[in-house]
Each structure stands twice: as structure tokens, then as C-alpha cells.
Amino acid sequence: MGNFNFSIDLPVRSEWANVDLLRTSVQNCFTAIFSDIEGCHSLAMVTGELIENAIKYGDWSGTDEQRFRLRVWGEGRSAHISVENPVHSNDTNADQVMQTIGWMRAFPSSIEAYRAKLLEVASAERDPGDSKLGLVRIAYEGNCMLSAELTRGVLRVQAELTV
Amino acid sequence: MQSLIVGDLKIEALENGVPPAVQLLWKGKSNERHPNEALAPYFREVLATAGTRKLPIELHFEKLEHFNSSTITSIIQLIQDSRARSIKLVLVYDQALKWQKLSFDALRVFAKDDMLELRAA
Numbered sequence: 001m002g003n004f005n006f007s008i009d010l011p012v013r014s015e016w017a018n019v020d021l022l023r024t025s026v027q028n029c030f031t032a033i034f035s036d037i038e039g040c041h042s043l044a045m046v047t048g049e050l051i052e053n054a055i056k057y058g059d060w061s062g063t064d065e066q067r068f069r070l071r072v073w074g075e076g077r078s079a080h081i082s083v084e085n086p087v088h089s090n091d092t093n094a095d096q097v098m099q100t101i102g103w104m105r106a107f108p109s110s111i112e113a114y115r116a117k118l119l120e121v122a123s124a125e126r127d128p129g130d131s132k133l134g135l136v137r138i139a140y141e142g143n144c145m146l147s148a149e150l151t152r153g154v155l156r157v158q159a160e161l162t163v
Numbered sequence: 164m165q166s167l168i169v170g171d172l173k174i175e176a177l178e179n180g181v182p183p184a185v186q187l188l189w190k191g192k193s194n195e196r197h198p199n200e201a202l203a204p205y206f207r208e209v210l211a212t213a214g215t216r217k218l219p220i221e222l223h224f225e226k227l228e229h230f231n232s233s234t235i236t237s238i239i240q241l242i243q244d245s246r247a248r249s250i251k252l253v254l255v256y257d258q259a260l261k262w263q264k265l266s267f268d269a270l271r272v273f274a275k276d277d278m279l280e281l282r283a284a
Contacts, residue, residue: 020171020194023229038261045262048194049232056196115272122239122273134232141265
């Protein structure tokens with residue numbers, strides 16, 4: 001992909017059908033702009049996995065509108081994808097997200113972290129729904145740097161890709 | 164073998180390969196929130212059929228557009244279950260698609276014997 005500047009910032013209803021709507025929208029938008037189809041697929045996959053996590057683990061028990069925030073922006077050869085969702089004060093998912101990101105950094109490469117996570121999933125009990133495989137996958141397949149921050153009950157997970 | 168349709172995913176079952184195998188052709192997108200709810204019972208049926216007929220299982224992903232990480236978890240469980248039943252499993256993917264090459268290359272971590280083969284098409 002060549003140099004680019006763009007920004008998308010959306011308040012999205014927390015509904016599962018929106019995962020694929022947004023994943024394919026991101027893919028279609030960037031396919032329309034850039035010729036690197038595989039790079040667009042990576043951006044879309046990262047977007048989809050982050051949104052899935054927000055919907056699965058966000059705190060949607062409040063009476064306010066149940067929305068998460070999706071931002072996709074880029075400058076130069078860097079693309080950023082950020083998803084923010086509310087979390088319950090007693091929820092352990094945010095800690096698990098940050099622990100997983102720290103765990104990945106202990107590996108020399110993202111492929112080695114991903115292989116280790118695949119083996120961990122294989123050795124776990126049936127349906128290890130909170131394995132965080134998606135996070136490790138986007139670091140590997142998306143070639144991303146991941147970061148996460150918990151501020152005032154909102155978890156923001158951000159991926160940075162060099163394209 | 165019946166085919167499976169769940170959401171945007173269709174798995175077409177064939178039993179006429181050369182060499183003979185139970186072939187599952189994945190098409191569309193596997194993007195369900197809990198794909199294992201549909202895939203696990205379907206895979207049990209596939210394993211039973213392959214076991215009875217003493218056939219290997221071939222999963223063809225070449226026409227698949229996308230799968231989420233929950234689907235990868237289901238595939239890992241199939242790898243475990245087929246090995247436990249001594250049924251050979253072959254995963255066929257399109258190496259020209261970068262996402263497929265990355266996904267399936269990583270699954271080679273499970274190819275520790277000839278019960279699992281990853282085949283680039």
C-alpha cells in the first residue's frame with residue numbers, strides 16, 4: 001500500500017450481526033482505495049476479532065445505549081484499529097486482555113506466541129471460550145503491535161499495523 | 164453424509180475422492196458467535212462415518228472467505244478427536260491466499276505424525 005491518511009470513527013450497536021457488517025465494510029473500503037488485497041484482508045480480520053471481543057466481553061447491562069466505539073485511522077504507512085467498550089467493575093476480562101498482551105511480548109516472535117496459544121487451546125477443556133486466541137491471532141496474522149488500556153470503566157484495545 | 168449450513172457458512176460433504184475420503188468443502192464465511200454449537204455435533208457425525216467406513220477426512224478450505232478464531236478452536240478440537248480415533252485428517256488450503264497460508268502454516272504445530280496432513284493447494 002502507498003502512503004495514506006484516513007479516519008473512521010463509529011459508535012456501533014453491540015449486536016453480533018455488526019461484526020461481519022463492519023469487517024466486510026472495512027475490507028471493502030480499503031479494497032476500493034488500495035491494490036493490496038491481502039493487506040486489506042488483514043485489516044478486516046483484525047477489526048473483526050477486536051469487535052468480537054468487545055461484544056463478547058463488554059458490559060452491556062447498563063440502561064444507556066449499548067454501543068462500542070470503533071476507530072480505524074492511518075497515516076504514512078501505519079494503520080491503527082481501536083475498539084472501546086464498557087467493562088463491569090468486577091469483570092476479569094480486561095486484566096486477561098492485558099495479561100495476554102504481556103504474555104505475547106515474552107516470545108521472540110508473534111508466530112511462536114501463536115503456536116504456543118494453539119497448543120494451550122488444544123490442551124484445555126472443551127470450549128475454552130476465553131482463551132484469547134483471537135488477540136494472539138491478530139498479532140500474528142495481522143502482524144500487529146497490540147496495546148490495551150483500562151480507563152474509567154472503558155477498555156480500549158488498539159492494534160497498529162505497518163502496511 | 165449431510166451438508167451443513169450455519170449462518171454464512173456452508174460445508175458440503177462428498178464421499179467420492181481419489182483416494183477415497185470423506186471430503187468437506189467449506190464455503191462462505193464462518194463468523195458465528197458460537198460456531199462450535201453447530202460444528203461439534205457435525206464433526207461427531209463425520210468422525211463416526213469416517214470411522215465406520217475406514218476413510219480419512221479431508222477438509223477443503225480453498226473456497227472459504229473467512230473464519231474467526233472461535234472456528235479455529237473448533238478445528239483444533241477436530242484435530243484432537245480424529246487423532247484420538249486414529250482417523251487421518253487432511254486440511255487443504257489455498258496457499259495463494261495469504262490469510263490461509265498464515266492460518267494453516269501455524270496449525271502445522273499439530274502435525275507431529277502422519278495422522279494430520281496440511282496440504283497446500
